[in-house]
Amino acid sequence: MGTNMKCPKCALGELIPQKYDGVTIDVCTKCNGIWLHKGDLNKMAHPHEGDLEYCSTEHITEDRISDCNCPQCKDIKLKKVNFVSYSDIVLEYCSKCEGIWLDRGELDAINAEIDKIQEIPESWDHRIMTFLSKLPF
Ligand SMILES: [Zn+2]
Numbered sequence: 001m002g003t004n005m006k007c008p009k010c011a012l013g014e015l016i017p018q019k020y021d022g023v024t025i026d027v028c029t030k031c032n033g034i035w036l037h038k039g040d041l042n043k044m045a046h047p048h049e050g051d052l053e054y055c056s057t058e059h060i061t062e063d064r065i066s067d068c069n070c071p072q073c074k075d076i077k078l079k080k081v082n083f084v085s086y087s088d089i090v091l092e093y094c095s096k097c098e099g100i101w102l103d104r105g106e107l108d109a110i111n112a113e114i115d116k117i118q119e120i121p122e123s124w125d126h127r128i129m130t131f132l133s134k135l136p137f
């Protein structure tokens with residue numbers, strides 16, 4: 001038996017440490033999903049403002065429990081969270097070790113979402129305020 005962690009998604013997959021942009025991540029040999037330790041997502045994602053992990057996990061709800069266990073904590077179930085809370089990208093998060101599971105392709109989806117956010121010059125709230133201030137009352 002190896003010392004590697006088991007993939008939370010597939011029965012036969014093992015998580016093998018790999019270097020990615022100077023960060024060591026654990027990649028499944030079968031499904032190419034990746035396990036990120038706390039802080040890794042902020043380091044790996046495209047340049048951005050703010051804490052992506054905090055923004056994604058601050059509104060965690062107890063009823064969105066995944067079928068999968070944390071590969072590190074083992075008997076703890078992962079919880080489903082939406083990347084930066086409002087996006088359609090669903091990540092799986094361990095509330096104990098604060099690791100995050102990404103399915104294959106989700107890092108690309110996250111980076112596309114970050115690029116989209118960076119293109120918005122003003123937040124919606126600001127735009128609505130500007131609009132209201134121009135109304136003639
Ligand atoms: Zn796997």
Ligand SMILES: [Zn+2]
Pocket residue numbers: 070071072073074076094095096097098099
């Ligand atoms: Zn964990």
